[in-house]
Amino acid sequence: MRQPATRAELQRLQRLGQARARRQAGELLVEGPRVLAEALIAGLVPSLVAVSERAAETHAELLTAVEAAGAPVRVADAERLARAADAAHGPGLLAAVPMPAAPEAGPQSEAGPQSEAGPAQGPGLTPLQTRSGARLELALAGLQDPGNVGTLVRSARGFAAGCVYLTPGTADPWSPKALRASAGAALHMPLRREAELSALAARAASHQLTLLVASAAAPDSPGPGPGPGAGPVTELPARCLLVLGHETRGVPELPAAAAVAVPQRPELESLNVAMAGSILMAGWYARCGSTS
Secondary structure (H helix, E strand, O other): OOEEOOHHHHHHHHHOOOHHHHHHHOEEEEEOHHHHHHHHHOOOOOOEEEEOHHHHHHOHHHHHHHHHOOOOEEEOOHHHHHHHOOOOOOOOEEEEEEOOOOOOOOOOOOOOOOOOOOOOOOOOOOOEEEOOOOEEEEEEEOOOOHHHHHHHHHHHHHOOOOOEEEOOOOOOOOOHHHHHHHOOHHHOOOEEEOOOHHHHHHHHHHOOOEEEEEOOOOOOOOOOOOOOOOOOEOOOOOEEEEEEEEOOOEOOOOOOOEEEOOOOOOOOOOOOHHHHHHHHHHHHHHHHEEEO
8 A cells, every 4th residue: 555645755856946956866757647758668766656545546556666666656635746746736746866878969068979860869769860870969959948948858859859858948858847848858858958059069070060040130032052141941951960059048159050931921920930840850850760
C-alpha cells in the first residue's frame, strides 16, 4: 500500500519549480503523466512521485511502471498537490526527476565539437535518417517565454534537428512550463546552454553549416539564395544552423548570417516565433528528412 506524502516531500517538489533549487538538487519538476512517461523512456527514474487518488486510478499502468523502475510513489490530497504544482490547473501527478545526463552538443569553444551526432532519437522512436550530408541545428537567442522555448525544442526533436543551443538570457528549458510545452522532448534533445553567438558563428563556418537568422520581414518572393546581405529566403538549406531570437528585439547582428522568413500576408503581424520556427523546420524535414 502506498504511503501518504509528507509535508517535507511536497515542499521539496514545490521548490523544484525554482531554477536555483533545480541546479542545487540536480533534479527537475515533472508534471503530468505525459512528461513522466517520457522521463521513463529516457531512462530517468524519479526519486519521488506524488499522486492524487483520482490520478492514481487514471494512470495506474504508468505508476506500476514507475514503481517497477524503483521510484517511490506517495499519495497526496489533490488540493495539496495543486499548491505544489507550477501549472495553474495541477494534473494531480508530480515527480522529481534527475536532469538528463545526455552529452551536451557543442560548441564548448569557438571550434565546436570535432564530430556530429545524428538526429535526436530516443527509445521507442522509428530509426531516423536524413539525406546524406544534411544537418539542422537550432539556436534560441534570448527567447524569454518558456512556452516558446519548450515548443521549439519539441519541434526540433520532431523535425530531426541534431541539437538545440540556448544563448544567455534564454528561458530555462528545464522549467516546468518549458517541459510541459516540450511534451517531454527536452528530456531527449541534446541541449547546450549558455552558448555564445560568436561561438555558434564559428561552429557554422567550421562545419559547413549555413548560418541563418529568422526575420520578421516576409519576402514577397523567394530570395536569390542564402547569403549575407541578400533578401530573406524562405527555405532552410540542407546544412544549416537556424537562429531564432526575441520576437521584438530580434537577434544581435551576425555579419555572417543570412535571413530566412516564412511567407505570409504582408498586412498581418509576423508569426509567433515558435510557429515560424516550427514551419521552417517542418519544411526542412520534408525536403531533407526521411524515416526507414
